[in-house]
Amino acid sequence: MVRMVDVARQAGVSPMTVSNVVNGRPGVSPGTRARVLAAVAELGYEVNATARSLRTGRTGAVGLVLPDLEGPYHAHLFNRLAAGAESHGWHLLLQRTGGSREGELAAISPAHLRRFEGAIVNLVRLRPADLTRLRLEIPVVFIGESPVPRRFDHVMMDNVGGSRAATSRLLGTGSRRVAIVGGGHEDTDDMASLRTRGYREAHDDVGLAVDPGLVIEVPSYSSDQGHRAVLALHERDPSFDAVFCVTDALAMGALRALADLGLRVPGDVQVIGFDNGPEAEFTVPRLSSVEPGNEAITDQILAVLQQRIRADGAGGSRPPATNTAGARLVLRESTR
Amino acid sequence: MVRMVDVARQAGVSPMTVSNVVNGRPGVSPGTRARVLAAVAELGYEVNATARSLRTGRTGAVGLVLPDLEGPYHAHLFNRLAAGAESHGWHLLLQRTGGSREGELAAISPAHLRRFEGAIVNLVRLRPADLTRLRLEIPVVFIGESPVPRRFDHVMMDNVGGSRAATSRLLGTGSRRVAIVGGGHEDTDDMASLRTRGYREAHDDVGLAVDPGLVIEVPSYSSDQGHRAVLALHERDPSFDAVFCVTDALAMGALRALADLGLRVPGDVQVIGFDNGPEAEFTVPRLSSVEPGNEAITDQILAVLQQRIRADGAGGSRPPATNTAGARLVLRESTR
DNA sequence: ATGAAAGCGCTAACAG
């Protein structure tokens, strides 16, 4: 391995001068700079990021911690954030927790998080109580629906508003028996509960009661669960005339199940998803979906993170922010 | 930040003893160990991975370098590899190149790669000529179809065999005008060329000539390209009666385009994809696809990498291996 | 079984 001292020797200068050249710091004469750069090229020197990081405490890398990459939503999130991070001068590295308690605890431990200058973390299993004693040694922005203690920054989408808009649309176009796939008890503030809250509010708006039999919980948000849920519902009670799925992945499974059942979409059953990923354009029929403001969310996350990273150490940092991005409905062929 | 010295002071021992306890090394009396662990718990000490890494040269992290996460294939690859890496005691971190020359060059520079103990790299833009002078300072296994110099380990799937099987099936079930979406010139060894080779071989097998008008190049392998390609082909020459898409993502777009055109699948046009991702189960109609041996590939990649990491420094490491995993056809509703 | 010394490669702070 070629070290800075080797370059220094080769160029006949001190390591410090090499450091100054390599890092583009001012105050090096053109001649010296040229000799150093020549030595760098000749020896094929590359800075040792680990050593630099130990010395400066900065790594240039930002971590994105996600449960996994099932379903397209997280993949697109990563793509958008990676592109955005680039323009902030960071490298985004994705780490997976597997969606388990242990995986999440390990991922947010200082030992792992210190690889990064800052992190964007999406928890799904840990409860706020698990986080009360958490000491974060780097700036962290939490994303996703899992509630976190107030003292942390949290960027999320407008789950309630988006679900309410979707459900209102279904109820406003003749559907009376709207199922929600991926619904929950509304007794917590996780994704299932929040989106169920909007679903119920839309029912309240038109004076309709929610039938608990139409609120379907699922263990995960992948397509196979959507498929399975709709088949099971139809078996139990085929009276539903619309399905609101809390993710696009679930909705893709639901569309497949309706095709299996010989039901027409949107003629017999309307379907709306949530996320508005690129694949919504290519399902048969094309999927109507809640667009959660993906662009705005990406920008907000990175803005908050940059603020925190810059302010780190400096006093007067703003109080933690819970930012909510607006959602709107994108109508395609799966609704009337 | 709590350091090892702090723990040592608290426990009344030397830093070295703390190090021994924290790393589970033998030769520490039970009493001392207990006192150290108590101090660790009380102060909330976590080892500083950066410092450890600078000293030992090992990071515990393995990098996966991919162009991006467009389309489901790479996302599933990441999931599988992350799970596998876990069981080898590594953390898998995903880094994106954006699919550009500069992005790829930056990602494989020692500066970035040294964050990792080993890396799995999928290049799409760089040619072997760009890699001839490349000095890798950590073990790297290349994956994907982009050819790399012989001296590197390379794990890939059986592109030619898989494509040949898919095309043979189409030709064997009555189709005579089989288009390939994502095809290439066969003058290089990239994915498009390899899969086109199998496509041509299948034609040769039955004594049919390939119509160059049915070989459709695309700039990327996402669904919108598949959609666009099929619409354009139909406009130019609607005589095709089957479409072989070199990725599932393309095939999803193709299915959507055929629906737009009012063509029945598989009645009017048969469709086969490549990758056999989970979403192939949920398209309408369900997508027949080439299963490239995903499980086997994951295992091979990790096995080769572990071998290299363990052998690093030790002499007698085996010559670079080019492993090819077998492919087989999974038939669903989009074929007859 | 435990500890002291040295150093991984780099850069902040200061001196010249």
Place this chain on the structure above:
DNA sequence: CTGTTAGCGCTTTCAT
């Protein structure tokens, strides 16, 4: 403009 000193937190080596 350039160099010297010191040390980031940890672990290897060797002594006790």
